[in-house]
Amino acid sequence: MWFKRTDQQAMRGDVMVFLSKPEDLESVLVASRLQGVPLRVRIGGAAKGYCSAVLATITAGDCSALLIKPLAPEDGNRLLQLRRVVRIEFALQAEQFRTYSLSGIFLGTDTYDDQPALRVSYPDPRRDFRIEPALERPLPVAIQLAGARVTEYIFNICEGGIGFYCRKKTAELQAGTSLRIMFELPGGTRVESEAVVQWLQDIVPAQTVHGIACGCYCAAEFVRLDNAMRSAIISYIDQREQEEVQTRFHNEAEWHVL
Numbered sequence: 001m002w003f004k005r006t007d008q009q010a011m012r013g014d015v016m017v018f019l020s021k022p023e024d025l026e027s028v029l030v031a032s033r034l035q036g037v038p039l040r041v042r043i044g045g046a047a048k049g050y051c052s053a054v055l056a057t058i059t060a061g062d063c064s065a066l067l068i069k070p071l072a073p074e075d076g077n078r079l080l081q082l083r084r085v086v087r088i089e090f091a092l093q094a095e096q097f098r099t100y101s102l103s104g105i106f107l108g109t110d111t112y113d114d115q116p117a118l119r120v121s122y123p124d125p126r127r128d129f130r131i132e133p134a135l136e137r138p139l140p141v142a143i144q145l146a147g148a149r150v151t152e153y154i155f156n157i158c159e160g161g162i163g164f165y166c167r168k169k170t171a172e173l174q175a176g177t178s179l180r181i182m183f184e185l186p187g188g189t190r191v192e193s194e195a196v197v198q199w200l201q202d203i204v205p206a207q208t209v210h211g212i213a214c215g216c217y218c219a220a221e222f223v224r225l226d227n228a229m230r231s232a233i234i235s236y237i238d239q240r241e242q243e244e245v246q247t248r249f250h251n252e253a254e255w256h257v258l
Contacts, residue, residue, distance in 0.1 A: 050076035130156040165214035189232035
């Protein structure tokens with residue numbers, strides 16, 4: 001089970017270790033006897049954590065993946081189908097002041113020893129891990145498409161692209177559509193880039209975001225993003241990730257029990 005964080009531990013402070021390479025994760029898991037290590041899985045940058053456990057690691061060519069148990073509660077397994085980017089956290093009994101963290105992409109369902117399993121890859125988190133802007137510091141984004149310009153709000157961002165809320169689907173806004181996006185990061189860095197729409201998803205019922213009624217999500221991938229802008233995005237992701245970690249460590253009295 002997850003160890004409980006005592007008041008003494010909270011005062012001393014926990015250390016979050018981010019694992020960015022497959023070999024780093026494998027060395028930690030092998031040292032901890034791998035199988036059965038309990039996990040907390042966060043989907044798409046959400047605060048809610050789901051319980052799971054490691055079953056095995058898989059390496060095929062340049063691709064590395066974890067096989068983990070289906071999530072509990074069960075609604076997490078359905079959410080994975082929609083928002084595939086996950087953050088996995090785990091702690092070892094022998095290292096009660098340290099928590100390990102890595103990003104991954106849900107690849108699909110699998111089996112292990114005739115039991116259901118989930119397959120999750122773990123690539124470089126800086127490209128694939130998406131973070132959500134702080135509620136008190138939203139990121140408006142100007143979308144230029146077919147000669148028109150409209151302002152929407154970013155719901156998540158990674159090095160490779162953004163997801164943003166849309167008022168509604170239009171004939172011009174479809175998967176494969178090219179558009180231009182412009183937004184400003186905290187600190188004043190202005191990001192401008194061509195982008196290509198990857199997918200759209202309806203929001204049912206419609207959701208009001210910063211006073212705007214939005215009917216769908218849109219995910220867009222950057223095209224030829226300037227290196228300085230890319231570095232600024234990476235810095236912003238790191239900053240937001242550290243903010244979330246600090247908030248969770250201060251607000252949670254104990255880890256979930258599997």
